[in-house]
Amino acid sequence: MAKITLDNLAHSYLPNPGSEDDFALKELNHDWDDGAAYALLGSSGCGKSTLLNIISGLLHPSQGRILFDGKDVTHAPTAERNIAQVFQFPVVYDTMTVHDNLAFPLRNRGRDESYVAERVQEIARMIGMEEMLRKKARGLTADAKQKISLGRGMVRKDVNALLFDEPLTVIDPHMKWELRTQLKQLHHDFGHTMIYVTHDQTEALTFADKVVVMYDGRVVQIGTPEELFERPEHTFVGYFIGSPGMNVIPARIDGNKAYVNGSYVELAQGYKPLDGKVEIGVRPEFAKLSQTEGLPVKVRRVEDVGRHKIIRAEFFGSDINIIAGEDDHISADMNRVTFDPTRVNVYANDWRVNGEAA
């Protein structure tokens, strides 16, 4: 187990990267605390897997260093880093039995057979495959194969970190939940540093102590699930986390008022004059339909998703989402919207701006 430090790390797949756009992973400094569970969240192609492969040594970064407990391993091969990694699509050794598959990483490291047998039993119990140990891995279902991959990742006790690259994509929904719980349990029991790449926010928020949100090759926010929800540092975080995501509305800020098309919204704090693209962000949870107060909206559609209702509406020509309670009555004359002032965030050029106490 180790603390993993990324120092000025960046990576480009081009041989001679010029501008910042050439980098798949933009310059990054970060410490992954020993024994913490992280989720790396972002849309496809944002550099999550690149980052993961750099940590495991499958990829060598174009610049910067990577340190394990202060020791530079930037150019160390994968084997020396002692890392376990599980990939998106199941990798099993077809001609081996399930048992041999699970034993493979241990045997390659020359562990003695009695230890191997004991560990394999333990892992097989964990992934629920004790009955199948004697079977050949070929011909198993995709999720059985992925469970083997997960098992192979977990079979070594002494790894520095466990990396998961969207490991549950091919797994059935009910199994997904179970495996995720087991991973959490494993983390709880053994305290490995875990990094879990996903584009599924539910997965990220339930698995991790800290969620790292990436966007366009950059880490835009690192925080607890609550922080990401309440205080998205970047409009992408607001939009990506939450269902539906945060409403981002172009506005002009003057002191503690945000002007949207001539009407204004109260803010909890005052702001200095802002340059560039200025927007306010309000989560649908903190917007409320009303008959009398607030700004005009045109309700287009109400979706009842069970726990609550999602109202899709038009707000000065752009879309806005509002969440109302399960039992709230939505009437036809509700054509105004109000925002909870303490929950309105202000963004300049997509980054959140701190206000001053009003």
Next chain:
Amino acid sequence: MEKTVNQKAWFLVLPVLLLVAFSAVIPLMTVVNYSVQDTFGNNQFFWAGLEWFEEMLRSERMWDALGRQLMFSGIILAIEIPLGIFVALNMPKSGFWSSFCLVLMSLPLLIPWNVVGTIWQIFGRVDIGLLGYTLDALGINYNYTQDILAAWVTIIVMDVWHWTSLVALLAFAGLKSIPDAYYQAAKIDQASRWKVFRFIELPKMMGVLMIAILLRFMDSFMIYTEPFVVTGGGPGNATTLLSIDLVKMALGQFDLGPAAAFSIMYFLVILLISWVFYTVMTNLDKREG
């Protein structure tokens, strides 16, 4: 809804039936016809029953040719399959050099068989051939027209040169279909190069390798043109493979009956070996699954 019965649809299969009849069924039946008859010329035939088959089974000449044939196919398979895999493993995986290698390796496959024979026939000549002349100059006694070993080495090297590319191309296609994640996982698991080959590459290539082995077996088992052009079956009968012997018998000596019986047995042997091989391989597959 009632299905309408329309027998006219059979006309759609007619062209194929005709084609197959003329290209395969009728010639084969003609052979069967010859194999059970005897002739003394004048286009007069007499019923001979299974006489020719019995004669052929007792014929030392045929058993010798079959032995040589099995040895030839065995040797070229033992060389071409591992060599083809080795070449495929060492080819560049992508980019310009990958395409370059592919084209380069396809070249021997594009050369007509009699030309391949001619190339090697001249190449190996001690007086004007580059290979023969060089070996001779180095003091190695090489003469494929007189020395049995030299003749065998020549036709085997020729076949390896001509057909290893096919195995390599098939193996390469098999290798290319392996997702990167397998190699990455193997690195994470600290698998050695040998284990990567043994547990990832070889199993993933098994399907195409089976096809390669079948193709190369069938092709080499009926090989005629190339060795015939180079050695003409000699020295003596040392490189007279089955098909060469068959042609000698059928067209050289005009022994239609025995030759027909011979070729039917030849056909059955190929069919049998291919069937056994295929069944064993697919069963192996199923048992593992």
